[in-house]
Amino acid sequence: MALENNKNRPPEKPAEDRPEVKTPPPASSPSPAAGGKSRPSPLIIGGAVLIGVLVAAVVYLYSQIQSQRRELREEVLHREATELSLQETQADLSSRVEQLSRTQNELETVLTEREQLREDLTGTRGERDQLRSRLETALERAEFYQQRLEAEEKAVASLNDRLDRERESQRLLLSRVERLMDERSELQDKISRLEERPVPEPEVAIPGVVVRRPVAKRQGTILAVNRRFDFAVVDLGERDGVRPGDRFRVIDRERVVGELVARRVEPAMTVADVDPERTRRRLRQDLTVTLNE
8 A cells, every 4th residue: 555655656856846844943942940841832732733734735735736737748648649640540531531432433433334335235135136036027028928939930830831731722723723714715615616606705603613803801810829828820911911010800700809919920821919908708710800991
C-alpha cells in the first residue's frame, strides 16, 4: 500500500520551487529559574497542529494539481494524436470513397455496354432466325414449284404422246378422206360423161367425218387435272390464239362451274391454274372450256 502511494505520489519539486513555509519560532520554554516545570499552552499546540495540517493539505493539493496537469497534457497529446489519426483515416476514407465511386461508374459503364451487346446479340439472333425462316420458306416454295413443274412436264409429255397418237389417227383419217374425195371426183366425172351436163359439186358427207375449213378454236376440253398443285391442262394452245394470262370458263351441262388462268402455253395445249375464288367445285377431266374474249 505504501509502495502504491509512493508511485501515485508526484515527484517532489526542487527546493527552490517549493513554497516557503514559515514555521513559527518555538515557544520559549519556562526558565528553570522561574521555578518548577512549565507546560506549552494548548493554543500554541493547536496552532502548530493546524499549521502542519495546512502544510500537508497544500502539499497534497499541489501534488494533485501537478498530477492533473500531467494527465491533462497527456490527454491533450493523446487527443491531438487521435485527431491526427482521425484526419488521416478520413482522408484515406475519402480517397477510398472516391476510388469506389470511380469503380462504380466504371462498373455501370461495363454493365451498360454488356446490356447493349446483349441487345445487339439478341437482334442479331432475331435477324438470323428470320433469315433462316425466310430461307426455309424459299426452299419449301422452290421444292413445291419444282414438284409442280415436274408434274406439269409429266402431264404435258403424256398429253403430247396422246396428241401424237390423235394426230396420227387424224392423219390416217384425212388420208382416207382424200381417197374418198378422189373416188368422189371419179364418180362425178363418170356421171358427167354419162349425163353430158354439168353437175354441181355436192357436199359429200361421210359417216363420222365432217370436212371443214380449219378455224381457230374457241372451245376445248380439259385433258388432265392435277389436284395437288391445282392446275389443269386444256387442248387449246398457241395455235388457237391462247396467250399467258388468258382466262377459260369451265362449263358442265351448260353451267359455268369454274375458271382457269393460262400460265404455260404450248403450241397445242395450255397449262392453266385453277382460280379458287371463281371455282365452285372440283374440276375433272373431259369438262368443256371456252376461251374468254
